Each structure stands twice: as structure tokens, then as C-alpha cells.
Amino acid sequence: MTASVLGPRMPGWGFMLRDAELAELSQALGSPERPMVMVSGEAGVGKSRLTEFALEQYVARGGTGRRCVASSSLADVPFGALVGLIPGHHMASVAAGTQQLSVFAMVLEYVHHVGASSNQPFVVLIDDLQHLDDASCGLLLQLVANAPVQVMATFRSGEPLPEGALPLWSASNVVRIDVSPFDRESTDEIIRRTMGEVTPEVREALWEQSRGNALYLRELIVGSVGSGRIALHGDTWVLAKPLVGSAQLSEYLLQRTRRLPDDAHHLADMLALCQPLPLAVFRADELAALDRLLVSGVAVTTGDSANPDVRLAHPIYTEVLSAQLSPVSARVVLGEVVERMESLRQPGDDLRMTVWQLDMGGTPPVDELVRAARGAMAARDLLLA
Structure with a gap:
């Protein structure tokens, strides 16, 4: 059972039950006709781990590539997201403000050096494309146009993408893959694989709290098992207390x-x-x-x-x-x-509005207190009444 508890931390968690998305990524990576692969989804659904694993598989098949991470803290730093593509012996000149064309030559040197043993495109994985700085956008455009480079990028649904990369992500031959939260059936299957036998109450609580979001589900399991809110009775996990997420x-x-x-x-x-x-x-x-x-x-x-x-x-x-x-x-x-x-105000609001007034230190009128007490009793909340 210990292995089941640790299951959410195992490498396979991030792409469990993502066979269809992985197959689509596998087919797209390495194709010269597909210069850009876009993977979208809400925060926490597993985009990053899915694309990392797809890149690992691509490299295992003989391809080459590198993962780069864009972030809001680097959005104003020229080439900040692509620093991993710049050879170490050139870093000092880049920091001193080298022109973009020179940086392009440096990165091209790196791509040709690393990809010399492969006849497939060098894949640049950009995590969180929505935070990519303008200089990096321009550099990626030059790489795709002038080198055997393919870009795979994740981005968060609903957030604007950088205009500097517009020619890349708006092209007609871009592969677009949406990673959705797991449905109820898939969520139950992940719970079974990571925990083993659980009661229906545990499955229901985990579904209600996570709604199929992979990150939420993982941390809910880890946090609730660690705090004893989900407890092992014999060979079955049972709901001992209301769920709580992990500190992470x-x-x-x-x-x-x-x-x-x-x-x-x-x-x-x-x-x-x-x-x-x-x-x-x-x-x-x-x-x-x-x-x-x-x-x-x-x-x-x-x-x-x-x-x-x-x-x-x-x-x-x-x-x-x-x-x-x-x-x-x-x-x-x-x-x-x-x-x-x-x-x-609606009739059903009497109880909660009275509680709000009490919580803010106010003194509601007596008739409102009476109505609220009756509402609490009707809801069988005798302590509140």
C-alpha cells in the first residue's frame, strides 16, 4: 500500500490516460511540414509533463531537442526563456547586450552541434508560451525559417499569446492539441491506479474537489492521505475527515x-x-x-x-x-x-446574510435573527440556530 500512496509522485502520473494526446504529439514531432505544435489547457491539467514526456520519447527515437521555460519573471529579459540554447562560452557577450542577429548565430551553432547526429528537426519545447519575451519570439521565428527546428509549446487557455510569435502560432499548418481535465470515469481510474481500493465516498470527494484537474487530484490525494483525512482500513481507503489539499x-x-x-x-x-x-x-x-x-x-x-x-x-x-x-x-x-x-435579497438569503452581519460585528434586527434561526433549524443546523 505504501507504493499506492506514493503513486501521485511517480513519473507516470502526469501523462496517465493521455494515450491519445501522446500519440498525436508523437506523430507531429519530427515532421518538417509541422513547424509548430501547440498544446493548450487550463492550469494543472498536465500540459508540461505531457510535453516533456513526448520530447523524451522523441529523443529516445533518435531525435534531438531542448526544453525551455518562459515565465512572467523573465518576460522583460531578452532571450531569458531561451538561455538554455545559448552555448556557455557565449553567455558573457549575450549578457553584455549582443545584437539579436549574433545571438541567432550562437543558437544556430548550438542546434547544429547538438543535432549533427540526427536527420530530424531539433525540437525546442517552450513551456508557458504566453510569457515568452519579444526577443525570444523573434529568435524562434528565425530558427524555424532558417534551420531544421520545430517548436512545441504549451500555453494556458484563456491567456493572450505574444504578438511577436504570431506568424508561428497562427499558421494554417500548426498542430493544436487541447488537454482537458479528466472526466469522471478517467478520474476514478486514476484513483484506482494510484490508491487501489477506495470507498465510493472517497471517489466522490476527490471528484468533487478536483473536477478532473490532474494537479488538484494529485495534491488532494497526497495531502489528504498525509493528514489522515483519507485513512487505510484493512485494504481499503476510507474518508475519515473532509478533504484537504497538500501544502504544495x-x-x-x-x-x-x-x-x-x-x-x-x-x-x-x-x-x-x-x-x-x-x-x-x-x-x-x-x-x-x-x-x-x-x-x-x-x-x-x-x-x-x-x-x-x-x-x-x-x-x-x-x-x-x-x-x-x-x-x-x-x-x-x-x-x-x-x-x-x-x-x-432573496428569501433563501436570510440565513447567510444574518451570519455575515454577525461576523462583521453588527447587530441584525430581531426579526432577521428570528428568520435566520428558523432557516438554520429547517436546514437541521441546530448549532447555528
């Missing part, structure tokens, strides 16, 4: 929220304390910030498409955002939500 997942989601603009972060705080909230609660001047939350995958809409509710995409977002709010800040946010909800 919490930190990962926290870093994503820290990158949000202030206005979008404020809306996320409102959702963390009071979700779900009706779409109508957000002002017209906040819709762009709300769209940023939705596009980035931090928030989702649920319910009736004509009058949707908005909530955070994952329960752990609620935990990490709430934990970052001081008591004073939380009271301010609660007060703002209560004020906005007054004109939108």
Missing part, C-alpha cells in the same frame, strides 16, 4: 491569486467570504476584473445561464484567500457584500 497545492493556488490585479483580487476576497454571489452583485465597472477571474480559472459561473451565480473554482481558493485576510479586512469585505446584497 495551497501555495500554488495562493501564488496564482497573488498575480491577480488588485480589483480582481478584491472580488476574489468577496467570493471567498460570501460565495456564491449573483452576477448582479458586481458593478459594471467591475466586470472586466470579474472576467479576469473567470478567464484565469480562479472563479466559475454556475446555475441558470440567464442569472448565474459566481463562485471560486476550487474550495482551496476559499481557504487560502480567507487566511490572507486580517479580521479588519474581512469585516470591511463582509460589510460591502451585505450592502450590495440588500437590494438583491
Whole structure:
């Protein structure tokens, strides 16, 4: 059983049940007619590990290539993402501000040297293409046009791609592969392979919390087993307590929220304390910030498409955002939500709005307290009543 617990850390986790995507990548890599292979998907679905493994397989078949990582911290650094393609003895001159044409010659030297033993294209894997700096975009264009180079790139769905690479990613012969979250059946199969026998309650809880996102599922299993929330009884894993993600997942989601603009972060705080909230609660001047939350995958809409509710995409977002709010800040946010909800109040909102007012240190009218208590009793929450 120990091996099952460690299963999420095993190398195969990132591309488990991705046979179709791997086959498509395998067919595309090495094809001179396919200069660009684009792999898209939401954060955490396994794009990076999938493309890494595809590159490893390509090299094992006699091809050559190199993985490069773009990031927001390197977006303003010329050639920052492609530093791994620059021969070490040229690094000093690049740091001193060498012209792009000279850097191209240096990288071309590296590509020809490494790929000399292969008659297949040299594959440059760019992880997180959306963060690629302009200088690197220009260099990739020159490489694809003038050298036996193929680019394979991952990017996060919903985020804009760099205009500098437009001729590459907008070409008609680009291979596009979308990596989606696992469906319920596949999620259950991954749970079976990594854990062995589990109760239906464990499967249901892991599905509800992860919704098939590979990263979330892995960290939920690791965190919940490590904390005893999923416990082994005999040969079967059972749900002992509500699930919790690992520290790595919490930190990962926290870093994503820290990158949000202030206005979008404020809306996320409102959702963390009071979700779900009706779409109508957000002002017209906040819709762009709300769209940023939705596009980035931090928030989702649920319910009736004509009058949707908005909530955070994952329960752990609620935990990490709430934990970052001081008591004073939380009271301010609660007060703002209560004020906005007054004109939108529905009969079912009595209980939660009264709780919000109490949490912010207010004193709701007696009739509201009575209605809220009755609502709590109807919901069989005697402690709250």
C-alpha cells in the first residue's frame, strides 16, 4: 500500500490516460511540414509533463531537442526563456547586450552541434508560451525559417499569446492539441491506479474537489492521505475527515491569486467570504476584473445561464484567500457584500446574510435573527440556530 500512496509522485502520473494526446504529439514531432505544435489547457491539467514526456520519447527515437521555460519573471529579459540554447562560452557577450542577429548565430551553432547526429528537426519545447519575451519570439521565428527546428509549446487557455510569435502560432499548418481535465470515469481510474481500493465516498470527494484537474487530484490525494483525512482500513481507503489539499497545492493556488490585479483580487476576497454571489452583485465597472477571474480559472459561473451565480473554482481558493485576510479586512469585505446584497435579497438569503452581519460585528434586527434561526433549524443546523 505504501507504493499506492506514493503513486501521485511517480513519473507516470502526469501523462496517465493521455494515450491519445501522446500519440498525436508523437506523430507531429519530427515532421518538417509541422513547424509548430501547440498544446493548450487550463492550469494543472498536465500540459508540461505531457510535453516533456513526448520530447523524451522523441529523443529516445533518435531525435534531438531542448526544453525551455518562459515565465512572467523573465518576460522583460531578452532571450531569458531561451538561455538554455545559448552555448556557455557565449553567455558573457549575450549578457553584455549582443545584437539579436549574433545571438541567432550562437543558437544556430548550438542546434547544429547538438543535432549533427540526427536527420530530424531539433525540437525546442517552450513551456508557458504566453510569457515568452519579444526577443525570444523573434529568435524562434528565425530558427524555424532558417534551420531544421520545430517548436512545441504549451500555453494556458484563456491567456493572450505574444504578438511577436504570431506568424508561428497562427499558421494554417500548426498542430493544436487541447488537454482537458479528466472526466469522471478517467478520474476514478486514476484513483484506482494510484490508491487501489477506495470507498465510493472517497471517489466522490476527490471528484468533487478536483473536477478532473490532474494537479488538484494529485495534491488532494497526497495531502489528504498525509493528514489522515483519507485513512487505510484493512485494504481499503476510507474518508475519515473532509478533504484537504497538500501544502504544495495551497501555495500554488495562493501564488496564482497573488498575480491577480488588485480589483480582481478584491472580488476574489468577496467570493471567498460570501460565495456564491449573483452576477448582479458586481458593478459594471467591475466586470472586466470579474472576467479576469473567470478567464484565469480562479472563479466559475454556475446555475441558470440567464442569472448565474459566481463562485471560486476550487474550495482551496476559499481557504487560502480567507487566511490572507486580517479580521479588519474581512469585516470591511463582509460589510460591502451585505450592502450590495440588500437590494438583491432573496428569501433563501436570510440565513447567510444574518451570519455575515454577525461576523462583521453588527447587530441584525430581531426579526432577521428570528428568520435566520428558523432557516438554520429547517436546514437541521441546530448549532447555528
